[in-house]
Amino acid sequence: MRAFFAAPAVLWDDWAPAMRAACPELDLQREGDPQGFDAVLYAPGYPEDGSAMDFAPFTSARIVQSLWAGVERIVGNATLTQPLCRMVDPGLAQGMVEYCTGWALRAHLGMDRYAQDGVWRNEIVPPLAAERSVVVLGTGELGAAVARALAGLGFRVTGWSASGRPVEGIAVLGGERLDAALGRAEILISLLPDTPGTRGLLDARTLSLLPRGAVLINPGRGTLVVEDDLLAALDAGRLGHAVLDVFRTEPLPPAHPFWAHPGVTVTPHVAAETRPSTAATVVADNLRRAMAGEALRYLVDRARGY
Incomplete structure (x- = not known):
């Protein structure tokens, strides 16, 4: 051979x-x-x-x-x-699980609120995972693995895919129920593929459906996000934070506004290899x-x- x-x-x-x-x-x-x-x-x-x-x-x-x-x-x-x-x-899937659970926990626990500046902020108590709703867009091999890992930590996890194909132990919404899925996504993780049907899926309209202060984690495909609409949602306070690992142009140009925006964390396409x-x-x-x-x-x- x-x-x-x-x-x-x-x-x-x-x-x-x-x-x-x-x-x-x-x-x-x-x-x-x-x-x-x-x-x-x-x-x-x-x-x-x-x-x-x-x-x-x-x-x-x-x-x-x-x-x-x-x-x-x-x-x-x-x-x-x-x-x-x-x-x-299997290694790629495990890497993606670790990336998504790590950033989801960071957002859930509000780790970035605890500035190391000598101020005692013990009035800020994070909720338990069972009180937080996470939505995973894309429930293929990677999305299903991430959804199961987060559910295992106690999060209320919902999956969404165009087909609505079931994932054992996870509630999966399909097709026309995207708006319903987004409406419950306090933490939104996108693992959708790059297809004509997913390009520009997260635009001004769909981002406005997220609960106020929601966090977006996108280690899937950069083409999913309309970048100007995402920045506008962050600037308006509708979106709390965005963790982005993939971009329409890679490497992300040094002058791109994502680098300097306080509401964006850029990682250099390292979520899974x-x-x-x-x-x-x-x-x-x-x-x-x-x-x-x-x-x-x-x-x-x-x-x-x-």
Whole structure:
């Protein structure tokens, strides 16, 4: 089995040994005749000259396996006719759970209220988690994991997705009930994918539905947020704070108003990362399935975009 490593060169030293350990029968290469490869492992940033990858020459490839959870950068590539699978990695999910629970707890407990200035503020007592409503937008693998973790801490958790697909132990609203979900979101966490239906979803109208003082945590996709509307909601005091890990332009330009706004915390797209040590077994399983003609895991629905 031969696979082409269509990823930035900086990733090779981590992925090559991980894949050799997880899939000893795999011959992983960074160059060669495209027609001689059974699979393509893809990560954004390839080709490194900034051009779009041409998948057409890989006529023997039975699978294109994304090494990232998001596939929005290639799902619309007209040359990509091979089956495309997104990454669902236990390590990535755990990283996202830790990021979201950490920032949700910080917001819930009001940690930033306790300035280290010698003033004794013991009149500020945070509520218990059971008194706080959290809404998770997007209840796929990552969103469901985050929702279950927060529910395990005692928060009143509601999920929302376009399909309304059930998540065990979590109340999930679907489709047309987005406004109802937003209306109860004292803490709103967005893990929605980047699709035509989600772009600009959080605009002036939808942000106005949040309870006054709500906190937004967005480690999903930057395209979800209308940036000027978010800043206006913060300036008006309707929104209490925004923790943003993803942006329409990355890296976030130094002059962008998010950096200096007191109501915004910027993190540099670090919420969750694919870790070769855990993801290699996922890739190996899908490569073996492709070679055996079996059903692939996490196959992307091109019409939905994820």
